[in-house]
Every structure is written in structure tokens, then in C-alpha cells.
Amino acid sequence: MKKILTILKKDTVLTVSFCLALVSSFFVPISAKYVSYIDFRVLSLLLSLMLSVAGLRFSGVFSALSGKLLLYVKNTRTLSLLFVLLSFFSSMVITNDVALITFVPFALLILTEIGKGNLYIPVLVLMTVAANLGSMLTPLGNPQNLYLYSLSGLKMGEFLHLMAPTTAISLLLLCLTCLFIKPEKIASPQKATAFSKKDAAFFLFLFALSLLSVFRILHFGISLLVTILCVFFYRRHLLLEADYALLFTFVFFFIFVGNIKEIPAVSAFLSLLTKGREIGVSVLLSQVISNVPCAMLLSGFTDNYPALLLGVNLGGLGTLIASMASLISFKQYGGTIGAKKGKYLLVFTLVNVAFLAVLWGLILLF
Secondary structure: OHHHHHHHHHOHHHHHHHHHHHHHHHHOOOOOHHHHHOOHHHHHHHHHHHHHHHHHHHHOHHHHHHHHHHOOOOEHHHHHHHHHHHHHHHHHHHOHHHHHHHHHHHHHHHHHHOOOHHHHHHHHHHHHHHHHHHHHHOOOOOHHHHHHHHHHOOOHHHHHHHHHHHHHHHHHHHHHHHOOOOOOEOOOOOOOOOOOHHHHHHHHHHHHHHHHHHOOOOOHHHHHHHHHHHHHHHHHHHHHHOOHHHHHHHHHHHHHHHHHHOOHHHHHHHHHHHOOOHHHHHHHHHHHHOHHHHHHHHOOOOOOHHHHHHHHHHOOOOOOOOOOOHHHHHHHHHOOOOOOHHHHHHHHHHHHHHHHHHHHHHHHHO
8 A cells, every 4th residue: 555655646647647548448348459459659758858968967968058057047047047947949859858957956055055045935936947847849858848849740840830929939038037036146156067968968868869760761660779779788777767657657658548549438538629610729738738638638529730739738847747847846846845735826827827817828819
């Protein structure tokens, strides 16, 4: 019982997805058809990207880059804006989760060193919003984008054209919000740090292979095989750095959605509810089950992928669980001395709802 409770506390979304898949199997008996539910391309791309990005983090290239940029920081407003921009732009390439895993601890360290613990909450909240919004621009930015990009058959140009306006407006809103942070003068936080050029070059090569698969130039199976073999023989401990819980979450949701589509009454209801209301339904549903499961569920009942893409990305704003990446910042902040979790949740919710209201309103208007 204790082990079960530990799993529930550690990864609730994984547990919920497993339970949904299990319950749905009582209505649609287990058969060979289950294999057809699973999108192996998405799983392969996710694993390839996870391993190559884990290697890049290990090389120290991200810390070195941010350390170099910090040499030019002169006040708290500029420092806050820098961390927000790092989260925003890096999430487009290394995913929102990895951007926050990489830069939130770094931000906490710098703010502590310069004695600005009062900025923990505003900076971390804005970094989280930035990672969730910046990641919407590219198929690499987050799991739901990669899934829907693969499923929809959209070309890269079409994808960027769809997501660019909302991303640009998001960037403008983030920069304006940073103006509310008082510009107090500070000394340069730290010197630029070194990184392993050999490791960085090696994992950049693997990352490039993953990109070729994302762009459908190289078969995803080849990319995955090469990545696993290279990591195994070069830095095998990094094989443990991939988020396998997320991969299994995808598998269980593939099974759940596949089974739901086989139940006529439920399938008809969800199709009727979703079609024509993709943005609204996905935004609201994401607040409860988070945007990755939402994308996987609703994709089975509509072919309006552009609207669904906008909806699940906007749906990452709002509640703390709307985007599971948001929990990363919250957990990191919760580990600081004197953490005020209630205040964090209040500020987080107010800022997220404000961003959601503005962006959703603009999409409805234009």
C-alpha cells in the first residue's frame, strides 16, 4: 500500500492514465488492436530528444550560456527579464520541462547570491509562464505539440505560421510584465562558467539527428537506434535521465483514447462536444487533466488540429496542473528556506489567468 501511495504522489498523471487505460479495457477487451493505438513515431521522437537534451545539459553548455549573459546584467529588472527570456526561447528547442529544470535552480542560486529572495516568486512565476508560452512555437517545444504535429501532417512552415502570432504577443506581454519589477542596481552575479566542448558537440550531433526525424527527413527508428547506441557507449548513465514516466503516460493514454473511440455512445458524445469548440473545450479541459492528456484525448474526436493546437497550448495557462511543467517551478520554490507556498500559488494563478484571458480574448477576436 505504501508503494502505491508513493507512486500516486510521485506521478499522479501516470497513475491516472494507467487507471483510465485499465478501466477502458473492461469495455474493449485486450487484443492485437491495442498495438495499433500506439503512435510509435511520437514515442521514438520524444525519447530521442530527451536523451540528446539530457546530454547537452550534462555538458554544461546551458549553464555556460546563461553565465555568459549574466555578465552584462546591471539591475534586478534586467536580471528578471534575462531569466524570462532564457526560459521563453530555450523552451522552443529543449522543451518547457527541460528549460525550467535547467534555469529555475540557476535563477534561485543567483537571486540568493545577490540577496534578492523577495524576487523568488515573481521571477519563477514569469519564467514558468514564459516556458509554457515560448514552447508553443515549435513542434519540439512540448509533448502535445510534437504529438499533434506528427498526427496532423502539418508542414513546419504551416506550424510556425499558425503559432507565431500568439507567441509574439506572448513575448510582448512578458516583457511588459517585467516592467513591474523594480530596477534595483546589482553587481554582476557570477563569471562565465566552462563547459565540455567535446560533450556539447557529441550531443548536438544527436540532437540534429532528432531534428531530421521531426522534419521527416530521417526515419524516426534510425534516429532512435543511433541515439540509444551512442549514449550507451559514450555516457550510458544518461539513459536514466529520460522521462520514462511521460513515455508510459503516452502509451496508457493512447490505449485509453483508442478504446474510447471503440465505444459508440461515448465517441459520439465527445465528437459532438468537441467539434466547433476545440479551443474552448481544450482550454477548459486542460485545467483539470493538463494539456498533454487533453491533446491526446480530443485529437481522437476532431480533425481541426490548428484549433486544437492553439487550445491545448493556451490551456497550459491557468491552474498549476494545466501544464505539468509548472509543477517543476513550484517544487523548486517549495524547497527554498522560508518558502511561502500559498503566496506562490496565489501569484501564479493570478498571473496565469491574466495571461490566459488576454491571449484567449485576442484569439477569439482575430
